[in-house]
Amino acid sequence: MTVNASQKKAVVILSGGLDSTTCMGIARDKGYELYPITFDYGQRHKIELENAGLVADYYGVKDRHKVIALGFLKEFGGSALTDETIDVPDTSQAGTAAQYGESEIPVTYVPGRNLLFLSIATSYAESIGAEAIYIGVNALDYSGYPDCRPEFIRKVEEVMAFATRVGVEGGPIRIETPLSEWTKAEIIRQGTVLRVPYQLTTSCYNGQAEACGVCDSCRLRLKGFAEAGVPDPIAYRT
Template identity: 70%
Template structure:
């Protein structure tokens, strides 16, 4: 599933410390990119993921790991991940957009990643969005990524000068099991990651994110290496 290597190039990797973004780190590394992970501490309920992102960045010997502190998404709320008055669902993934959707999150993240990429001369931005085993988020769809890609092309000096920064979403059309199999092949350190929306030291095993993760590991034929509450 891996593509050809891109020698001598830089990539900004939007790294949450979760399974998908860490797999993106492994893929970018495998393609020969110099890694510049970018992590957002945005007041999320599961802020423990920032510490996991630091461990992943250290594992990959990232050139620089930027952690951006921003409070705006917590201030406006509107999501179970940024508003403590909204409960994290534990009933499984449905057809509707869930309350764990954070309004504008990936748009903000990609905009800031574009700024960072232009400053350091990066060729690509890696993001772990997925349109198959996802929770119904509108900012994880191919048309969203294509729209932001075009905005970055026309709205940056790099794009105007003919050196556009590309958005790489290698997991877009993979199942969670396929993502995990590729990660295992690449030696991705899943033991350093977290996916739980509850934000505990041990994963709850009940929230939508935990359910998707456990299902993926089971279908891939592996045991999830992180601890879960008994």
């Protein structure tokens, strides 16, 4: 694809999931030239890397899609998503992690993940002259992760302004979190209006061809589609 030097650019942290793909649609709707970046950190649900590629292709930016290897996160472990000895919880009986209590952080939290992702995305954004980074963090329908909170995003943005040349010269890179205050249903409704390809996404933490339907991420997704009144276009085992 030919790059228009005059068009504003945005790096989109693209996991291949529902939220990050909605961010792609929103950034495109805002007129940004899209530069998706995906991270292979040894996650159990490695299938999402394939979905991210399909989404990039859908938006016509497959040639710009970067996949960055961060395998050391699997070596570190400490999360059900990177350590095969820790089971992904079945929340079909207990409800979603958001209902467990404000102080409880689920075992699917990956230590330092979004901090690393944003640091690398900042480097990429500065090198290509992008003015914004889009990330699909959410402070309402989320699983209790500390690195999805608005306070975290603000602190990282402050550091970026000090740590980059463009920040020091008065043109800091922004972190855009358009989904931060939306429920999952609101995200899906907006994405549907923007023709976001949800059929190409995955949300399952177990990483199977058919989503499990019982992990926290699947249940949040299913609840969102039900409340939005929109059929979920992917297949579920349960």
